[in-house]
Amino acid sequence: MTVKPTLIASLFALLVGFGIGLAYAWVILPVQSVDAQPRVLRNDFKDDFRSAIAAAYASNADLERARSRLDQLGDPDPYQALSAQAQRMLAAGEPMESVQKVALLASALQEMQPVAIEPSATETPVPLNTPEETGQPPDSETDTAETPEPTTEAEPVSTSAPAMTTTPRPSRTPTPTLGAPYQLVGEDPVCDPELEEGLLQVVVTDLSRRQIPGAEIIIVWNSGEEHIFTGLKPELGHGYADFLMTPGVAYSVRMADGGTPASELSAPDCTTTDGEPYVGGMRITFQQP
Amino acid sequence: MPRWIPIFIAALLGLALGLVYGWRIAPVQYTDITPDVLRIDYRTDYVLMVAEAYRVEEDPMLAAQRLAVFGSEPPALIAEEAYDYARQTSYPADDLSLIQELMVALQAWQPILGTNQP
Numbered sequence: 068m069t070v071k072p073t074l075i076a077s078l079f080a081l082l083v084g085f086g087i088g089l090a091y092a093w094v095i096l097p098v099q100s101v102d103a104q105p106r107v108l109r110n111d112f113k114d115d116f117r118s119a120i121a122a123a124y125a126s127n128a129d130l131e132r133a134r135s136r137l138d139q140l141g142d143p144d145p146y147q148a149l150s151a152q153a154q155r156m157l158a159a160g161e162p163m164e165s166v167q168k169v170a171l172l173a174s175a176l177q178e179m180q181p182v183a184i185e186p187s188a189t190e191t192p193v194p195l196n197t198p199e200e201t202g203q204p205p206d207s208e209t210d211t212a213e214t215p216e217p218t219t220e221a222e223p224v225s226t227s228a229p230a231m232t233t234t235p236r237p238s239r240t241p242t243p244t245l246g247a248p249y250q251l252v253g254e255d256p257v258c259d260p261e262l263e264e265g266l267l268q269v270v271v272t273d274l275s276r277r278q279i280p281g282a283e284i285i286i287v288w289n290s291g292e293e294h295i296f297t298g299l300k301p302e303l304g305h306g307y308a309d310f311l312m313t314p315g316v317a318y319s320v321r322m323a324d325g326g327t328p329a330s331e332l333s334a335p336d337c338t339t340t341d342g343e344p345y346v347g348g349m350r351i352t353f354q355q356p
Numbered sequence: 357m358p359r360w361i362p363i364f365i366a367a368l369l370g371l372a373l374g375l376v377y378g379w380r381i382a383p384v385q386y387t388d389i390t391p392d393v394l395r396i397d398y399r400t401d402y403v404l405m406v407a408e409a410y411r412v413e414e415d416p417m418l419a420a421q422r423l424a425v426f427g428s429e430p431p432a433l434i435a436e437e438a439y440d441y442a443r444q445t446s447y448p449a450d451d452l453s454l455i456q457e458l459m460v461a462l463q464a465w466q467p468i469l470g471t472n473q474p
Contacts, residue, residue, distance in 0.1 A: 073359055080367035088374020097384040102395040109388040115425045116391075119402060122409035122422075136401065 106141030113140050117152050121168040130175050137176075149173035150298060150305050153281040157296045163283065170281030170298070173305070177277050249282075249326035253352030258337035265312040265334040266348035269320065270304060271297045273355045278306025283323035284353075288316050294323070314346045322353050391425045396441050399426065403438035404451055407458035416465040419458060435459035 092098075105116055117140065124133040134145070142148035153170045249271065257268065271282040280298030297308045312318055312334045321328035329351045337347035378384075391402070403423065410419045420431040439455045447455075 073362060076363045077366035080363045081370035081373075084367040084370025084372075085374040085377075086370075088371040088376075089378045090374075092375050092378020093384055098379055101393050103386065103389050103393045105394065105398055107387050107389050108391060108394075112389075112391050112425055115422070116402065119405040119409065119422055122413070123405040126408045126412040136405065139398065139401075 105139040108140070113142075113148075114152055114155070116140060117149060118165060118169060121149070121172040122165075124172045124175070125168045133172055134176070146173055146176040149176065150280045154298050157281060157299065166281045170279065173281075174273060174277065174279050177305070178273075178275060248324060249322040249353040249355050251327040251329050251351065252354045253350065254329050254332070255350050256335040256337075256347055257350050258335065258347040260337075260339050260345055262348055263311060264346035264348070265314055267310040267312050267318065267320070267332065267334075268348065268350040269295070269297070269308045269310070270350070270352045271306040271308075271322070271355075272352065276354070278304050279355065280305040282306065282308075282353075284308055285321050285323050286310055287319045287321075288313075312349070320351060326353065390427070392427045392429075396437075397445070399434075400438040400441045400447075400455075403435055403458070404442070404447075404455055407435075407451075407454040410458045410461065411454055416461045417467070420462060420465065420467065423462075432459060432462035432465070435462050 105113070108116065117137070120133050120136045123136075124130065137145040137149075140148070149169055150173045153166050153173060156166045156169060253270075257266070267286070269284050271279045271284070273279055278297070282297045284295050284297070286293045286295065293310065295308045295310055297306045300307055300309070303309075312332070314334045316333065318332040319328055319330045320332060332349050332351070334349070335347040336344060338344050391399070394402070402425075406419050406422045409422070410416070413419075423431040423434045426434050435455060435458050439452070439459050442452055442455055
């Protein structure tokens with residue numbers, strides 16, 4: 068069987084032409100992104116959007132509207148996204164008021180979830196703070212409407228019309244209380260040789276025992292003071308924070324928003340099953356009434 | 357017929373197919389975009405969020421900072437565009453009122469020179 072040279076050359080020309088066309092359409096003059104949706108925003112802009120959603124929620128307490136807006140960002144788990152953002156904001160030293168608004172919205176979303184995350188007692192947390200430290204509208208699928216740059220050549224033009232929709236109406240429900248005083252509901256020595264010696268674990272929850280991220284805790288001892296925040300170790304719980312106590316030093320722990328403090332806390336003496344002494348830790352729980 | 361004609365036609369056909377594929381069938385997908393290319397209804401909803409927060413915070417500078425995500429456009433103009441769109445698309449009266457309130461505040465607001473203003 069023989070194939071005509073012209074046919075081979077034509078096929079080759081077809082492939083070359085296709086390649087050139089593809090390079091032109093993808094590299095030289097790709098379609099321009101206009102009329103895009105929030106879910107394709109850069110991550111830092113998504114943070115800006117979440118902050119704005121949280122600020123609006125702090126004003127109108129409309130959780131449905133906030134949820135609808137969060138859905139636009141396409142986060143697989145808006146609660147996790149908000150919690151992680153609150154932690155990033157804390158770490159970046161952003162104003163506490165802004166962090167609290169994001170944390171408040173996260174907490175409100177968590178209340179709609181059936182299971183609260185509790186830190187596992189068997190996990191070995193890595194202490195974050197030590198006394199030595201001085202011391203964070205519409206709802207639719209993603210499809211960027213695309214309109215090429217205007218040129219004299221024929222180019223694809225997308226004409227997708229904006230959705231004429233608005234987000235749900237605010238329902239003017241009562242605004243959640245920011246900064247309500249906390250009560251000390253648990254104060255227990257922890258003798259676990261797997262844990263860091265002198266580990267002070269603090270858990271902050273709301274009335275429904277759901278953990279609250281971004282809550283500020285003040286730890287005071289005779290020669291110093293430390294401020295720590297919940298939520299910086301989400302793997303141990305969004306309302307979890309910890310601190311390393313020095314053996315023999317008495318500490319007072321309270322929430323920055325006020326409430327009952329835990330006083331005269333110190334690292335307990337513990338003994339292993341082999342009779343070896345070691346320094347234990349403490350676990351205290353604050354609850355927002 | 358000269359031999360080069362079918363080759364030339366094949367090349368043109370390939371070029372056309374490549375363009376159709378690259379522009380229509382599998383266009384470049386954008387991620388990590390900036391808010392200035394958001395669809396107008398999303399932009400308007402963002403302005404509405406800022407307006408909702410502004411009603412309680414009453415801080416035009418903070419509102420202007422939030423609107424700065426849209427670029428260097430004056431914040432009052434951003435609010436005005438959102439208000440126009442919201443009015444055209446029959447947003448609820450309460451929402452319109454919020455955006456209008458923000459728009460008026462930003463029109464009257466004078467950023468302090470020498471500081472980080474949007």
